Amino acid sequence: LPHLPHLTPRRIPTVMTDLFVFRNTTVEPLFGSEGVRCSGYGDISDLGEETAACVWAYTLPVGCDIGAQIREADSYIDRLRLVLDRIGPARMCYLFTLACPYVLPVESGSGALRAAVARYDAALYAFAAARPNVRVLDFASFLGRYACGERIDWRHWFLARTAVSPRLQSDFRHWFAAERRAALMQRRKCLVLDLDNTLWGGVLGEEGPEGIRIGGDYPGNAYLLFQQGIRELARTGVILAVCSKNNEADVLEVWERNPELVLRRDDFAARRINWRDKAGNIRELAAELNIGLDSMVFVDDNPAERELVRRMVPEVAVPDFPEQPYRLPEFLRDMADRYFRIYALTAEDRTKTEQYRANAARAEAARGYADFGDYLRSLGMVLTIRRADDFTRPRVAQMTQKTNQFNLTTLRCSEDDIRAMAGDKNDLCLCGKLVDKFGDNGIVAVVAGRQQGDVLDLTLWLMSCRVLKRGMEDAMMDTVVAE
Numbered sequence: 359l360p361h362l363p364h365l366t367p368r369r370i371p372t373v374m375t376d377l378f379v380f381r382n383t384t385v386e387p388l389f390g391s392e393g394v395r396c397s398g399y400g401d402i403s404d405l406g407e408e409t410a411a412c413v414w415a416y417t418l419p420v421g422c423d424i425g426a427q428i429r430e431a432d433s434y435i436d437r438l439r440l441v442l443d444r445i446g447p448a449r450m451c452y453l454f455t456l457a458c459p460y461v462l463p464v465e466s467g468s469g470a471l472r473a474a475v476a477r478y479d480a481a482l483y484a485f486a487a488a489r490p491n492v493r494v495l496d497f498a499s500f501l502g503r504y505a506c507g508e509r510i511d512w513r514h515w516f517l518a519r520t521a522v523s524p525r526l527q528s529d530f531r532h533w534f535a536a537e538r539r540a541a542l543m544q545r546r547k548c549l550v551l552d553l554d555n556t557l558w559g560g561v562l563g564e565e566g567p568e569g570i571r572i573g574g575d576y577p578g579n580a581y582l583l584f585q586q587g588i589r590e591l592a593r594t595g596v597i598l599a600v601c602s603k604n605n606e607a608d609v610l611e612v613w614e615r616n617p618e619l620v621l622r623r624d625d626f627a628a629r630r631i632n633w634r635d636k637a638g639n640i641r642e643l644a645a646e647l648n649i650g651l652d653s654m655v656f657v658d659d660n661p662a663e664r665e666l667v668r669r670m671v672p673e674v675a676v677p678d679f680p681e682q683p684y685r686l687p688e689f690l691r692d693m694a695d696r697y698f699r700i701y702a703l704t705a706e707d708r709t710k711t712e713q714y715r716a717n718a719a720r721a722e723a724a725r726g727y728a729d730f731g732d733y734l735r736s737l738g739m740v741l742t743i744r745r746a747d748d749f750t751r752p753r754v755a756q757m758t759q760k761t762n763q764f765n766l767t768t769l770r771c772s773e774d775d776i777r778a779m780a781g782d783k784n785d786l787c788l789c790g791k792l793v794d795k796f797g798d799n800g801i802v803a804v805v806a807g808r809q810q811g812d813v814l815d816l817t818l819w820l821m822s823c824r825v826l827k828r829g830m831e832d833a834m835m836d837t838v839v840a841e
Contacts, residue, residue, distance in 0.1 A: 378406025379413045380441065382434075383420075387514075387524035388531075389413075399519070402441050411450040414438055415497070417521050418458040418475070420510070428474040431456060435481045447491050447774045452541065453482045454497035459510045459521045490751075490773040493541040500533050540699040542759050542770075546675065547649055549591060549698075550640060552658035553602040553609065553631075557585060557621065559683065562608050573618035577683035585620035587690040592625060596698050597647065600629035601639045601656070636663050637670035648717065648823045655697050713799060717824050720796050734828060737794040741830060743837045746780040746787040746804075753801045754789050757820060765820035779806045779818075786814065786841055790834055792825055799825060803834050814838070 379385055379396045386396060397404055406412055416438075419430045438453070445451060456478045461471065479498075486492040501509055501522065514520035522530070539545060554561045558581050559571030571578040572585070592598050598621070602609065609631050613623045628646050630639035636658070644651050651673035658664050659679045668676050675697060680689045720737070727733035746754050751773050758771040771779075780787040790803035802822035807814045816838075821831060 376410040377413055378409040378411075379415050382416045383521035384514075384519045385415055385522070387520060388522060388527055390527075390531075400437075402437050405441070405445055409449070411452065412445065414441070414451065414453045416454070416456070417497075418456055418461070420460045420515060420521055422462040424462065424471050427461070428471055431474045431478050435478060438481070438485070442485055442489060442492065447489065447777070449491065450541075450772055450774075451489075451492045452538070453485065453492060453494050455479045455482060455494065455499070457498045457501040457522075459501070460506065490777065495534070495537045495541070500530070536695060536699055542772075545700055546596075546655050546697045547653040547760075548597040548599055548643075548647065548655070549588065550599045550601050550643060550654055550656045550674075551588070552660070552663070553600065553604060555659040556657060556679065557581065557588075558619075562604055562612055567608075567612040567615045570612065570616070572616065578618070580683035580686045582618065582620065584686040584690055587687070587694070589620055589625065591694060591698055594698070594700060597649075598626045599643050599647070600626050600631060601636050601643065601658075602629075602631050603633055603636070604631050606631040635666065635670075637667050640667060640671055640674060655693070657693070712797060713824070717796075717799075720794070723796075737796070737828075739792060739794045739828065741790055741792050741833055743788055743790045743834065746776055746789050750789050750801060751776045751780070754787070754804050757801070757804055757822070758818065761820045761822065764823055764826065766816075767818055769818050771818070776806075779808075785809070786838065788834065788837060788841070790830060792828070792830060803830055805834050805838055807838070 377389065377394045379389055379394060380402065381396055382400045386394075389396075395406055395409060397406070416434050419427050421427060434456075442451065456475045458471075458475065475498075479494075482494045486494045504526065508526070509523060510521060511523040511525065514524060551557055554563075554570075557572075559577045560569060562570055571581065573579060573582045588598065600609075606629075610623065613619065628643050630636075630643055632639070636656075640654065640656060641651070644654060651671055654673075655675045655677070656664070656667050657677065657679060658667075661679075664676045664679070667674055677689070677693055677696070680686060723736070724730075724733050727736070744750070754776050755771050755773045758765075758769060758776075776787060779785045785806070785808050787806040788804070789801050791801050792799040792803075799822070802825045804818060804820050805816065806818035807816040809815075819834075821834075
């Protein structure tokens with residue numbers, strides 16, 4: 359691969375850099391100036407073509423004439439359509455839903471303004487559905503967290519036409535960075551959970567399977583809602599694991615017998631239920647699941663256990679657990695927003711727990727074979743290699759964003775980048791899907807390159823760590839050579 363050392367990988371930023379902001383008010387206090395350039399007020403002649411991504415950050419006009427506000431909001435849709443047509447598919451575009459910093463509440467029974475805002479937001483989502491490089495970010499919900507007096511600072515509005523208060527700068531930057539990570543499919547993979555006083559109230563060893571508090575009245579109903587939320591995270595592709603100081607037989611019994619539990623044995627891809635230190639157990643879980651420690655989040659009600667994990671495995675994220683169960687819904691929402699937000703799910707995301715549980719079964723089966731070749735043959739593997747297309751493009755782009763360890767160039771690609779690679783006759787973009795007797799691994803390998811004369815310059819080659827040492831890398835290379 360003689361050309362690989364000359365590549366300069368393009369890393370997608372997770373902070374606000376190299377942005378062009380289309381705006382109709384002053385937004386510099388929110389975005390800052392480093393790596394950010396703004397249009398003139400309402401100007402769409404300059405497209406900021408030298409920047410890597412753009413933001414459409416229009417807000418509803420500040421004023422007292424609701425009719426004028428409605429007409430202005432409707433006019434933004436045509437302006438935005440023109441901008442997107444001129445930009446084309448070359449750059450990522452983030453579109454903010456329409457926020458209303460100040461509206462005079464005169465005619466409370468009229469829904470005309472709400473209808474205009476709904477038309478605007480619906481147009482944004484329609485643009486995103488038709489253009490793979492467009493993402494909609496719910497700026498209105500962000501601003502809705504604050505009272506009117508917090509959203510707008512009238513001194514800054516009258517002096518500098520700043521519609522959103524500069525005091526929200528820090529909150530805004532955290533929100534925007536998290537939204538961009540979600541849009542680029544960058545999030546943590548695994549949630550590691552304690553059990554006693556974390557997933558249920560009480561200590562199992564002291565109160566027995568029937569005595570723990572889950573469901574019914576408070577605090578059991580708080581733990582029930584918490585488990586329901588975690589199950590929803592698992593549905594979106596978050597891997598669940600258990601790390602608990604308990605007798606494993608007691609935990610298996612409560613999973614089997616207690617009818618109120620939402621999360622049961624099969625919901626967890628791996629578990630460490632013993633009396634050893636949790637930092638060591640978490641390292642073992644990472645090794646078993648074949649994921650990095652920096653892709654894990656650990657939740658435990660015990661502050662001493664949290665501090666141990668923070669010190670011994672600092673790569674793991676350890677949020678503070680609430681002291682009172684009634685704060686669990688707020689904690690769940692903050693944790694999901696901070697670590698697990700994702701813009702859109704792929705088919706592989708929906709089956710993630712099953713994939714990792716099947717991988718554990720493969721590892722267990724391998725221990726029964728003296729010869730590794732015999733083990734591989736026993737799996738009945740079927741590999742399908744195909745060119746990336748409309749069906750596989752989201753997953754291929756997601757893999758370039760998430761795969762670090764076995765990624766030869768760490769080139770980060772959007773769906774539009776993959777479309778360009780797969781659409782040019784001089785380009786090659788292959789993806790491989792592996793199925794065996796334990797289940798479907800999904801798309802787990804990508805190879806892309808560009809033909810230059812009689813040379814194929816491989817610009818991208820990555821594989822999921824779940825399928826290494828199974829011959830798939832050889833099959834991918836054989837296919838590249840054949841092509």
